[in-house]
Amino acid sequence: MSARDLAGSPTCTASTGAEVRVPSLANLYRQEFSFVWRTLRYLGVPPASVEDAAQEVFIVAQRRLSSFDPTRASIRSWLFGIARNTARHHHRSVRRRDPGRLAPAEVPAADPSSNPEVRIAQAEAIALVERGLAKLSPERREVFVLCEIEGLSAPAVADLLSLNVNTVYSRLARARSRFRAATARHLARERGPHG
Amino acid sequence: MDSSRDPLDDDLRDLLATYRAAVQPPAASELRIRESLQASVPDWSTAPAPADEGVLLSLGSRGRQAVFLLFSAAAALALTLGLSSYLGEQRQRAQEHQQSPFQRRDAEPREGQAHVRGSTSAVVTPPDPREGSEPHATSSASAVDEGPSVDGRPALATPESSEISEVSEVSEEPGKGGAPASTETPARTPRAPTQTASPRPAREDREEPQAGPGRDGSDGAASVGASVASSLDLAEELRLIRRAEEHLRAGRDAQAIEVLDRHRRDFPKGQLEPEREASQVSALCQQGREREASAQAQVFAERWPHSPLLPRVRRVCAAVATP
Numbered sequence: 415m416s417a418r419d420l421a422g423s424p425t426c427t428a429s430t431g432a433e434v435r436v437p438s439l440a441n442l443y444r445q446e447f448s449f450v451w452r453t454l455r456y457l458g459v460p461p462a463s464v465e466d467a468a469q470e471v472f473i474v475a476q477r478r479l480s481s482f483d484p485t486r487a488s489i490r491s492w493l494f495g496i497a498r499n500t501a502r503h504h505h506r507s508v509r510r511r512d513p514g515r516l517a518p519a520e521v522p523a524a525d526p527s528s529n530p531e532v533r534i535a536q537a538e539a540i541a542l543v544e545r546g547l548a549k550l551s552p553e554r555r556e557v558f559v560l561c562e563i564e565g566l567s568a569p570a571v572a573d574l575l576s577l578n579v580n581t582v583y584s585r586l587a588r589a590r591s592r593f594r595a596a597t598a599r600h601l602a603r604e605r606g607p608h609g
Numbered sequence: 610m611d612s613s614r615d616p617l618d619d620d621l622r623d624l625l626a627t628y629r630a631a632v633q634p635p636a637a638s639e640l641r642i643r644e645s646l647q648a649s650v651p652d653w654s655t656a657p658a659p660a661d662e663g664v665l666l667s668l669g670s671r672g673r674q675a676v677f678l679l680f681s682a683a684a685a686l687a688l689t690l691g692l693s694s695y696l697g698e699q700r701q702r703a704q705e706h707q708q709s710p711f712q713r714r715d716a717e718p719r720e721g722q723a724h725v726r727g728s729t730s731a732v733v734t735p736p737d738p739r740e741g742s743e744p745h746a747t748s749s750a751s752a753v754d755e756g757p758s759v760d761g762r763p764a765l766a767t768p769e770s771s772e773i774s775e776v777s778e779v780s781e782e783p784g785k786g787g788a789p790a791s792t793e794t795p796a797r798t799p800r801a802p803t804q805t806a807s808p809r810p811a812r813e814d815r816e817e818p819q820a821g822p823g824r825d826g827s828d829g830a831a832s833v834g835a836s837v838a839s840s841l842d843l844a845e846e847l848r849l850i851r852r853a854e855e856h857l858r859a860g861r862d863a864q865a866i867e868v869l870d871r872h873r874r875d876f877p878k879g880q881l882e883p884e885r886e887a888s889q890v891s892a893l894c895q896q897g898r899e900r901e902a903s904a905q906a907q908v909f910a911e912r913w914p915h916s917p918l919l920p921r922v923r924r925v926c927a928a929v930a931t932p
Contacts, residue, residue, distance in 0.1 A: 440654040443643060451634035468634070469642045476650050530918055534847065534884070536631035541843040543628040562617060563625050587615055594621065600844070601620055 558589035
């Protein structure tokens with residue numbers, strides 16, 4: 415699948431960016447919008463709120479862009495920090511404002527015109543993966559999604575999250591086994607009766 | 610990749626790849642946010658020159674220290690003023706309380722006033738974004754805004770340390786949106802960032818049936834918990850719909866209808882309601898109940914006019930109607 419190829423792409427390794435210049439918001443948006451969107455999803459922002467949260471991330475980014483120092487962090491790492499805070503804030507404010515309003519899980523995936531079987535498979539993947547992710551602590555979840563879903567290398571993740579590489583490895587190992595356990599039963603059941 | 614130690618097996622990797630593809634942003638959302646940002650950010654496509662906040666960075670440590678001292682002095686002054694007015698208010702209230710101990714109700718609105726007046730520097734109550742921009746919030750907001758950027762070097766600090774300031778920025782945004790730089794406030798009012806997710810034309814037809822409050826006991830759980838619960842439901846729904854589809858493909862119409870009925874009973878307003886109704890139409894057709902099928906197809910077309918399933922539903926009925 416092409417998504418998997420994408421996942422293995424080495425976009426992340428550029429994150430040492432010592433002589434990177436500060437981009438305009440337009441460029442930042444063009445390059446990182448998808449990453450921000452997905453990150454918000456990974457961190458548990460409900461589908462119905464992702465659009466608002468993504469907009470918030472870029473509004474905050476815009477206000478702070480002039481003080482961003484490319485010699486101290488990569489732009490992606492910086493954005494990830496903003497997205498993480500926005501995600502947290504979103505959890506709190508959703509809870510505070512109207513706790514009754516549940517976010518419906520997203521059945522129609524990104525492309526509403528895709529065929530129903532693909533959509534069902536995607537909906538299933540969303541349900542299953544998010545259930546597994548919810549079993550991980552926030553720290554492990556971050557490492558896990560960046561390595562396993564975004565396809566970043568452990569050193570790149572260490573750079574992104576300002577962590578020691580060994581910490582990344584150990585969190586990743588624990589997250590993998592937890593995630594495996596959380597999804598194993600379901601996958602086994604699915605494989606069992608028909609093929 | 611560092612999958613050298615204990616890597617995930619192929620099934621899981623495929624699953625994660627599918628998931629990644631499924632959570633890509635919809636083009637419509639990308640466009641909406643871009644337009645709204647373009648409208649509200651004047652220097653959208655110019656790289657920021659190290660200007661206002663940048664000056665602080667280029668000051669060097671001694672300069673920064675001076676600015677910090679200046680700001681802390683100002684903050685202390687503001688705090689003292691706020692405190693003294695607060696104390697004054699308190700004293701006044703105490704007097705009033707002594708005068709009329711039984712008129713508690715009268716004193717209550719004052720309490721609110723005292724709170725606002727006493728909190729000039731500390732507490733900024735986030736304006737409700739649905740009210741639109743509140744000009745009075747901007748003055749105090751900007752004061753707070755400046756604080757962390759002086760001593761905390763916000764953007765460069767680790768995200769944890771800048772969390773508080775970021776959060777407050779987020780919640781104050783509607784008030785600040787066009788204030789600082791753009792005197793030409795955009796004609797198209799930008800979407801308030803925390804606006805609670807109502808206009809979503811692209812997915813309208815899908816979300817409308819389940820948009821109401823929690824289907825099952827949503828007693829104020831955290832949204833993560835909520836989305837897990839709804840993921841669990843979704844998984845169960847999927848199981849049923851898939852089984853029904855398998856029965857259909859194998860020609861077991863009656864069993865398919867049984868499973869669909871079960872889905873209808875367990876998830877009357879489920880997230881896969883359209884899928885269920887589409888399968889139902891197919892099942893009815895296969896059973897030779899054409900009239901019921903085309904009636905249901907009609908209902909389907911009215912309820913979900915933009916559904917990607919609609920062509921399939923129509924095809925099934927057309928095939929049946931013209932044997």
